Amino acid sequence: MQETRLDTARIRAARQMIDPLFLDTPLYLCEALEPDLGCAVSIKLETANPVRSFKARGTEVVTGLLAANGSRAAVCASAGNLGQALAWSGRDRGLDITVVASRFAPAAKLERIRALGAGLELVDGDFDMARERAADIARHEGVRLVEDSLDIETCEGAATIGLELVDAAPSFDAVLVALGGGALATGVGHVVKALAPGVEVICVQPLGAPAMTRSWRQRRVVTTDSTDTIADGVAGRVPSRRSWTTSCWWPTTPCWSRRRRSSPVCGCSSTARASSSNRRPRSASRRSWRTVTASPACTWPPSCAAATSTSTPITAGSARPPSANPEACPSPTPAVPSAGRRTW
Structure with a gap:
């Protein structure tokens, strides 16, 4: 892993400075998404705190x-x-x-x-x-x-989410992170790539606010004239050069989310993780089998595990989005190992 401005030791020390109200947020297994994605999907609920975001x-x-x-x-x-x-x-x-x-x-x-x-x-x-x-x-x-x-402090504070993901059981194959200015993606990506290098980190950005993704792909700062997304927390037009270069140090894959109205995200979380199922849908691509959803922070009640967002599931092989019915995931299940599952 190439050197960045972030430091794993400082990130561990940062946990001591953060009010416990914002640490060790719930990690739920969302079974409602499994039939469509063909993998186990865990949602880290970063809205379960007094300011409703990470x-x-x-x-x-x-x-x-x-x-x-x-x-x-x-x-x-x-x-x-x-x-x-x-x-x-x-x-x-x-x-x-x-x-x-x-x-x-x-x-x-x-x-x-x-x-x-x-x-x-x-x-x-x-x-x-x-x-x-x-x-x-x-x-x-x-x-x-x-x-x-x-x-650097905001990136390393957000990186404590990565520590919690890596320390949680069971192991996982991919982490999806909402991409706005890059603090969350940089922090979580640094920790995951440092401590679990085999895990894929995928950044998700709305099609209507693609400046950071375009910058990543073109390896230069790219700005846009406007944004078109209800995900206001990630609606930036002008990426900073320093945040863009920091985000590019570790190998991740940025993706644009398709804009579907009322496409569900199970849990108003900022990060999600996936582990594979033994059953791979024949029609699904490798990416759709492996990836799960992530949404920016919002004001949805943290007690509910189903919400809507324009940061939609990246399910290239799915015939339809998962149900938008909030009852589809009424009782979040703690993420625990399930029999018959494997990790690749």
């Missing part, structure tokens, strides 16, 4: 270091999830947090940011315009600009 793993590390160094303020741009996480972590450490967001961001997320005590500034534009404004505030006021996927 982002707090990174902001806990960032704000812990800021408080230890005597810093009193920080600013970030956010589509909603990072802002909530930074507001939560900053409040607990007495930091003055400012979040810049698009006024078109989900109202529930904006209200939650305000409720957590952060200052909120709205811009007439998308996330990338909010990012430019946050950078201006940081320069003018001399405060820390927290940029998810650019800050």
Whole structure:
């Protein structure tokens, strides 16, 4: 494995800085997807925490270091999830947090940011315009600009998910990760490739927000003029050069998800993993047999194991998407080994 900015020892140490509320999130076996995919599918539920996303793993590390160094303020741009996480972590450490967001961001997320005590500034534009404004505030006021996927702390905080996946039983063959700015993909990918090199890491991005995937394929930063997806957490137009190059150090496969309305993702998770079944569907390709689904963080109730998202299952050999009926997976089952299954 080639060297990156990330360090596995620091990632292990990061767990000590993160509030236990955000660690060891549930890992469920979703049997509803097995008939269509022909493999065992486990869903890691990263919405089962107070800010409903994995982002707090990174902001806990960032704000812990800021408080230890005597810093009193920080600013970030956010589509909603990072802002909530930074507001939560900053409040607990007495930091003055400012979040810049698009006024078109989900109202529930904006209200939650305000409720957590952060200052909120709205811009007439998308996330990338909010990012430019946050950078201006940081320069003018001399405060820390927290940029998810650019800050090594956010990547290594997200990487603790990878530690939990690798340490969990049973073993698995592939991990699918939602791809936005790259913090989650970089962190989880680094750990999985370092500790379980035989596992395939696949990044999933909406067709309507393909900037990072195009950058990965062309080996240069590629921007888009607009985005077209309801998955606001991964709707970026302008990948940063540093986050793109970090993500490209380890061998992964980025994929675009097909945009189907009400295509289900069992669990509002940020990562999913798969282990093979003895029964391979004759009509399915090798990729469709091996891969499972992942969705960006959302506000679906964490107690429910079925949700909808435009980050749809990549099931190239499936004749139809799995059922969108929430009752299809009413009672998540803990991921435990099943008789007759094998791993390849």
